Amino acid sequence: MPTSMSARSWGVLFVLAGAIFLEGIDVAMLNVALPAIRADLGLSTGMLSGVVSAYVLGYGGFMLLGGRAADLLGRRRMFLFWLTVFLIFSGLGGFANDGWTLLTARFVTGVAAAFMTPAGLSLITGNFPEGPQRTKALGVYAGTASGGYVLGLVAGGLLASIGWRWVFFAPVILSAMILVAALILLKESPVPERPPGGFDLAGAFSITGAMLLLVYGVVRLEQPGHGLALTLGVLAAGLALLAVFVLIERRARHPLVRLGILRSPSLVRANLGALLFLAAFAGFQFVVTLYLQEVRGWSSLQTGLAMLVISLDVILAPTLTPRLVNRFGNARVLFAGMVLAVLGYALFLPMGMDWTYAAMLPTMFLLGLAFSLAYGPLTMAATEGVAEPEHGLAGGLLYTSIQFGTALGLSAVTAVSVAALGDAGTPEAVLESQRLALLVPVAAVAAGALITAFGLRRRAAAPGDPQPASGHDHDHDHDHDRSASRQPT
Numbered sequence: 001m002p003t004s005m006s007a008r009s010w011g012v013l014f015v016l017a018g019a020i021f022l023e024g025i026d027v028a029m030l031n032v033a034l035p036a037i038r039a040d041l042g043l044s045t046g047m048l049s050g051v052v053s054a055y056v057l058g059y060g061g062f063m064l065l066g067g068r069a070a071d072l073l074g075r076r077r078m079f080l081f082w083l084t085v086f087l088i089f090s091g092l093g094g095f096a097n098d099g100w101t102l103l104t105a106r107f108v109t110g111v112a113a114a115f116m117t118p119a120g121l122s123l124i125t126g127n128f129p130e131g132p133q134r135t136k137a138l139g140v141y142a143g144t145a146s147g148g149y150v151l152g153l154v155a156g157g158l159l160a161s162i163g164w165r166w167v168f169f170a171p172v173i174l175s176a177m178i179l180v181a182a183l184i185l186l187k188e189s190p191v192p193e194r195p196p197g198g199f200d201l202a203g204a205f206s207i208t209g210a211m212l213l214l215v216y217g218v219v220r221l222e223q224p225g226h227g228l229a230l231t232l233g234v235l236a237a238g239l240a241l242l243a244v245f246v247l248i249e250r251r252a253r254h255p256l257v258r259l260g261i262l263r264s265p266s267l268v269r270a271n272l273g274a275l276l277f278l279a280a281f282a283g284f285q286f287v288v289t290l291y292l293q294e295v296r297g298w299s300s301l302q303t304g305l306a307m308l309v310i311s312l313d314v315i316l317a318p319t320l321t322p323r324l325v326n327r328f329g330n331a332r333v334l335f336a337g338m339v340l341a342v343l344g345y346a347l348f349l350p351m352g353m354d355w356t357y358a359a360m361l362p363t364m365f366l367l368g369l370a371f372s373l374a375y376g377p378l379t380m381a382a383t384e385g386v387a388e389p390e391h392g393l394a395g396g397l398l399y400t401s402i403q404f405g406t407a408l409g410l411s412a413v414t415a416v417s418v419a420a421l422g423d424a425g426t427p428e429a430v431l432e433s434q435r436l437a438l439l440v441p442v443a444a445v446a447a448g449a450l451i452t453a454f455g456l457r458r459r460a461a462a463p464g465d466p467q468p469a470s471g472h473d474h475d476h477d478h479d480h481d482r483s484a485s486r487q488p489t
Contacts, residue, residue, distance in 0.1 A: 005133060011185045012127050016120045017141050018178045019083060021148035022171055023113050026090065027055065028152025029159060029167045030106075031289075032300045036164040037102070047099040053219045054103045058110025060403035061212035065204050066115035067396015068256050070122050071389060076186045079119040083182065086112035087175040094168030105168075118395035123186065125383050125391045135322045135380065142376035143317025150311035157301035203256035206245040213238030215404065221411040261390060261397075269455050270381035271401040273334065276448035277341065277374055278402045279409030280441035281367070284345055287413050287437050291351060295431055306357060309364035316372035330377045330384070331455040337374025338449035340366050345441045353431060381455075409444065413437040 005013070031052070038048050070078045086109055093105035121141070128137040159166040217235035220227070249255040262268060285307070292298040292306060324333045344366030351360075382398040383391050420433035 005128075005136070008185065009127065009133075011181070013124070013137050013140055015178055015181045015185055016124055017144040018174070018181075019079070019116060019120050020141060020145040022086075022174050022178065023117060024145055024148025025152035025155060025174075026109070026171045028149045029156030029170070030055075032153055032156030032304060033160040033164040033167040035300070036160045040164060041097070041099060041102070043099045047103070051099070051102050051106050053216075054107040055110035055113075056219060056403060056407050057212055057215055058107040058112075059114045060110075060215040060400060060407065061208055062111045062114035063118065063400040063403060064207050064211065064257060064393075064396045067118035067122075067392045067394070067399075068204075069115060070119035070392030070395075075119045075123045075126065075392060076182075078115055079123060079186065080179065080182055082112045082115040082119070083175060083179050086116060087172055087179065090168050090175065091172045094165040094172070114399075117399050118392050121379070121383075121395035121398070122392040126388065132322070132326060135325050136318065138380050139322040139325075139376045140318035142379045143314050143321075143372070145375065145379075147311045147314030147317075150307055151314070153304035153307055154301070155304075157299070157304045160300060200248070200252050200254060200256040203245060203248045203252060206241055206248055207256065210238050210241035210245055211400065213241060215407055218404065218407045218411050221415055257393060258390070261386065261393065264385050266381050266384045266455065267386060267394060267397070269451055270378050270384075271397055272451050273338070273374075273448045274378045274382070274398055275401040275405035275408070276444045276451070277338065277378065278405035279412070280341060280345065280445035280448070281371075281409070282406040283409035283413035283444070284348070284367075284438065284441040286410055287417070287434050287441075288348070291431070291434050295353065295427055295434070296355075306360065307364060309361065310368045310371065312365070312368035313372035313375065316369070317376050321372055321376045324373070325377060325380070330380050331452065333373050334377035334381065335449060335452045335456055337370045337372070337377070338445060338452050340373065341370035341445040342442060342449055344370060345438065345445060349435060349438055349442070351431070351435065351438075353427065409440070412440045412444075416440055 034048055034052070037043065037051070043051070066078070066082075089105045089108040089112065093102055093109070096102040096105060124137055124141055125134065128134040155170070156167055159170060213234050217231055217238055220231040220234065246259065249257055249259050288307070289303055292303045293300065298306070321333065344363045347366070348360070348363045379398065383394045386394045414437075416439070417433045417437040420436045421429060424430075
């Protein structure tokens with residue numbers, strides 16, 4: 001199997017990596033610009049948090065539907081259409097003069113990302129054959145994904161200093177360039193025949209409703225004292241709708257989500273690991289941003305520059321990680337990344353009122369290494385042992401887990417910090433509440449490392465088998481389904 005990639009393959013990879021970079025940098029730049037947006041538009045705290053939550057709702061609520069739509073309707077078609085929607089509504093956000101326009105623009109942008117992202121991941125796995133080429137491609141893809149978020153903190157600080165509207169206009173320019181290149185370079189993969197009974201509309205509506213309710217409930221957990229009964233009711237309704245979805249899928253002739261895909265241990269571990277890994281980082285980034293800006297008095301640009309070291313994974317993920325995966329295996333590299341993250345977060349726990357940046361630097365460096373070793377292997381594990389026609393679905397599951405993890409991490413650290421602070425308002429009390437909140441990232445990523453360790457034990461049980469154990473489980477589960485997937489289209 002050839003390991004080198006052609007010029008066109010590199011072009012395809014840069015287009016798809018550019019799209020995931022766009023998604024990451026878009027979110028990060030907005031987070032940094034929130035104070036400037038509030039000052040200009042006079043938004044309340046509730047409306048300001050709603051602008052952030054609207055994107056999370058759109059992204060998390062429609063991700064599974066987006067992943068399956070890519071498999072059934074065509075990955076290139078979905079990618080191009082929703083990239084265009086992303087471009088249009090990002091521009092609308094830049095022209096917003098009130099909170100509701102901004103909230104609507106962010107919700108639709110989140111929906112666009114929910115359809116575009118799994119389509120992009122499945123185009124990666126479809127364009128690069130399994131082996132060294134796919135490992136390298138996913139390394140580049142994962143590096144630009146996580147690097148986009150960190151670089152977005154710096155870019156957002158710079159653009160917000162010029163004018164917060166450029167935080168929305170810059171992604172328009174970038175997405176327009178990616179769209180032109182995608183039209184030229186991307187080729188459509190074969191689209192399966194539409195099921196004779198039509199699409200699973202009942203499943204689509206129920207899972208989308210369930211995801212919207214669950215994500216909204218998790219976001220509401222940030223303020224446990226504000227309408228706790230309503231929050232619990234929303235979560236209960238989401239779980240009930242999720243149970244309805246499972247019943248629908250078990251009876252549907254052509255289900256939106258084939259439940260047997262969840263019998264793949266590798267896929268389940270990847271999704272749980274991604275949820276916990278991103279929950280830890282989202283919580284850490286939130287707490288550290290408040291620490292640097294509210295306790296230490298740093299500017300948004302200084303805060304972004306302080307975290308810039310984490311973006312070293314942009315260099316290491318496409319160069320070092322594929323070599324390590326080829327030599328030591330996906331599970332071992334992923335476990336090493338998780339362990340480095342535990343150490344990195346733990347080293348930040350003693351943060352003080354007069355901490356120097358030199359004291360913070362080891363954590364930032366270790367997190368850069370952790371992202372380099374963990375993010376790419378998580379992406380690889382999400383499609384490991386999954387039949388190619390279901391890679392869009394697998395990508396949807398992965399990014400749903402990432403979005404849930406992000407929302408859950410933010411809610412958990414906020415709830416712990418608010419509860420620990422109480423009515424106190426001194427800088428010392430704020431600092432102590434932030435220290436306690438940092439225990440959440442440590443615990444979350446430690447749980448992720450434990451789950452990953454089960455993958456190591458499973459591999460050790462069958463060292464002579466070149467294929468992941470999950471692939472065999474999945475193949476057995478697919479005996480009934482493969483005949484349909486192999487029919488000519």
